[in-house]
Amino acid sequence: MVFSTNPLSLSVPEPAFESWLRDSGYLEIVDEQTTNLDRNSSSSSDHHTSTTSSTTTSASTSTTNTTPTIITRSFFLFVFSHLTTIFSLITLNPFAKLTTDDFSGDTPSWTVGFIGACDSYSFPSSSSQARLRVHENVKRYARNYATLFFLFFACSLYQMPVSLLGLISGLALWDLFRLCSDRWKLELYPTLRQSLVRFAQCATAVILYCSNVQIATFCAIAVSYAVMIMHASLRKLSPSKQPVRADGNKRSTSSHF
Numbered sequence: 001m002v003f004s005t006n007p008l009s010l011s012v013p014e015p016a017f018e019s020w021l022r023d024s025g026y027l028e029i030v031d032e033q034t035t036n037l038d039r040n041s042s043s044s045s046d047h048h049t050s051t052t053s054s055t056t057t058s059a060s061t062s063t064t065n066t067t068p069t070i071i072t073r074s075f076f077l078f079v080f081s082h083l084t085t086i087f088s089l090i091t092l093n094p095f096a097k098l099t100t101d102d103f104s105g106d107t108p109s110w111t112v113g114f115i116g117a118c119d120s121y122s123f124p125s126s127s128s129q130a131r132l133r134v135h136e137n138v139k140r141y142a143r144n145y146a147t148l149f150f151l152f153f154a155c156s157l158y159q160m161p162v163s164l165l166g167l168i169s170g171l172a173l174w175d176l177f178r179l180c181s182d183r184w185k186l187e188l189y190p191t192l193r194q195s196l197v198r199f200a201q202c203a204t205a206v207i208l209y210c211s212n213v214q215i216a217t218f219c220a221i222a223v224s225y226a227v228m229i230m231h232a233s234l235r236k237l238s239p240s241k242q243p244v245r246a247d248g249n250k251r252s253t254s255s256h257f
Helices: 014-024 026-059 066-090 110-115 127-140 142-159 161-184 190-210 213-234
Strands: none
Touching (some): 127 142
């Protein structure tokens, strides 16, 4: 049987739906409820395991090996679930939902917004929660992560003076080319100017390669990427702004389902 299309049905694009979830504060509620459910299930499982172990021990001495078996099984399940989440973070593209508009706003506060309090961090209970946190936190703290990259890059150059000297030499070469172009009016000779540009590009590439600037860049990218993934996955979603209801009153996001 083929159903005809309902002309009254609405099709909301995914970016618009996510924007509505973000503005209404439901993303934070979903993340909080997922963490609470995982914590409650873990507590119930531990209580059930301890109760079963106590009953088994008091019932018969022949089942003394049950408790180590249960503990070992719970330990391996715990480790396997965490390894699955970590592996999903390795294969995840954190920039999938990042746009240029995320860099146009104000930089979030480093203390209250980016770092937060001690209870602002928790290990994601599943791969889906880790994906939700990473995508949302990368969008929110894009300017903070970019600042950290430049900070790590500056530290890498400080640890590698030769790379710093090579980078300065490359910038000085292009500044010298600009001065010579303005003085000798090279724009009147496009062929000569294009040849000098190609020569300057080759010279800059040789200088940067010989001074190992690529190693400093790679180190900065690797460290900043690791810090970004770790922070974005562990940082709980906090309300970027308090949502407002249709009647104009602010709605609390601490309600439970």
